[in-house]
Amino acid sequence: MLVQTTNSLRVAVLGSGVAGATAARTLADRGAEVTVFEAGFGIGGRTSTRISRDGPQYQFDHGAQYIGQPKTEIFKDGLDGWIKDGSVKEWSGRFASVDGLKINDTSKKGRWVGYPRMNSICSNLLHHENIKVKTETRADASRNGEVWELRHGKTKENLGNFDWLIASDRNSGAHHRKDLSSANVKEFTDGIRDIQSVKSITAMIVFEKALNLNMDGLQFTGNDPRFGSLGWVARDTSKPGRERNDGKECWVLQSHPDAAKQLLKGKYKINEIREMAKDVLVHDFLEILPYLLADSNAENNNIDVPPIVASTGHRWSAAFPIPTQQFIEMESQLITSKRFVACGDYFGKFSGKIEGAYLSGRSAANEIIGLNEELFQ
Structure with a gap:
């Protein structure tokens, strides 16, 4: 059942690709208050659309080219919804x-x-009264007592406190990024550094x-x-x-x-x-x-x-993952003690595909819903 009013759960999502957008929409539909932070100019991750800025306007799907035949009933239902x-x-x-x-x-x-355009998938998922989207905002996360505190990576502006954090961009845990350097989620960051990219x-x-x-x-x-x-x-x-x-x-x-x-x-x-x-x-x-x-x-x-x-x-640079067996065997990674979940197309059996990202995003959201059943009645 869709809940139209928000509950008391505040969730931050790093990344606006299919995994992050799916997680955000799944939670928002159940009443959670979700804020999505996207470092780039536009949303969509690998389903983003390049639009020329100078002269005549041209647009290109320069990442994911299309969605293939669904391999799972869950994704088939999701795709049918997008078509509808x-x-x-x-x-x-x-x-x-x-x-x-x-x-x-x-x-x-x-x-x-x-x-x-290709990023219409994520645009539609994120178009919801319970979702706020902040583009051109790389957020650095750290624990402050029982909540996640997010600050702007450049200006250090306080972006808010949140009950849960979802990392849908594996670059968030990379050595050269500070997004999760103070988050103390080594179970995640240590693992993703073994993932290579095509x-x-x-x-x-x-x-x-x-x-x-x-x-x-x-x-x-x-x-x-x-x-x-x-x-x-x-x-x-x-x-x-x-x-x-x-x-x-x-x-x-x-x-x-x-x-x-x-x-x-x-x-x-x-x-x-x-x-x-x-x-x-x-x-x-x-x-x-x-x-x-x-x-x-x-x-x-x-x-x-x-x-x-x-x-x-x-x-x-890191859009086409070669996942390790650790990530193939799970659809998302939950660290309950930190109220942290990671998701993305490098999880599960369909790595590198929109279907894999969708399934992982749903899994991340469902982990949070399952641990907060009293708020999602």
Whole structure:
């Protein structure tokens, strides 16, 4: 039963990705008072949407590309709810995997995306009278008696006291971050430092007009050097809600993990990495376009490639986890004595996927609800 008025439980959530947003909404629906702290400009985590700031406005789903077929009934119910409320729609089109000279059609697989952009999933989850969202706010947490005290990481402004703390961003416990350095949750921070990340770089490009390519998404196996660093390319403007009226076409290019690992060796300056990501991925995509266009236009031989009018690069540092067995075996991590729960897509059997993040966020919220039953009657 949904509770419309708040109970006395105050919960802080670090991170606004799918795990954090799911935990926040699950608790808010039961009446808890939730505040979500997001260090970035916008919400969504790996489902965030990049929107250009200068000149014509272009948008890209530069992280998670789509939601695949649900593996669990719990997530299927959640996805059905998102579809019903209009924050998710099916992405229809033509998709394929490319292995050498073989292009295998994979269009029959179900794919869903946030509508009208990928971060609409989290925006909808966090749109609730019991949830406050503070972006561009990196919060440092420490225990003050029986409550959590959160302060702004830069200004040291007091952000409030809370009964429970949920960490949905594993970077919160990283060596280079102070978010949890005074929280004394070593059971969590010691464990997550063993989790590595799949290397990933992304390029976002805009063509002056539509490519005459009858594919909306292509997955590359990484086994053929002709395809260079590419792991995935997608026509972003083919997704529901991303259509453009000016004839231009937005594409997202993502690296193959093996290629990204090699390309990032010895590189640490973020601006140089972004430029490299853009240059390498765009080059490799343009190199293979004649081959792909020739296949798409076998009858009319029209393989004209329009000019690129905008492009940018991005590096994902810790967005694609390689979890340890410890985290695979649990959906969230509860430290009851500290009133602390950690969640994220690095927990459970579906690591790195939106489904895994959703299940983990629900698990974290349910741990808190289970320990405070008297407040959730």
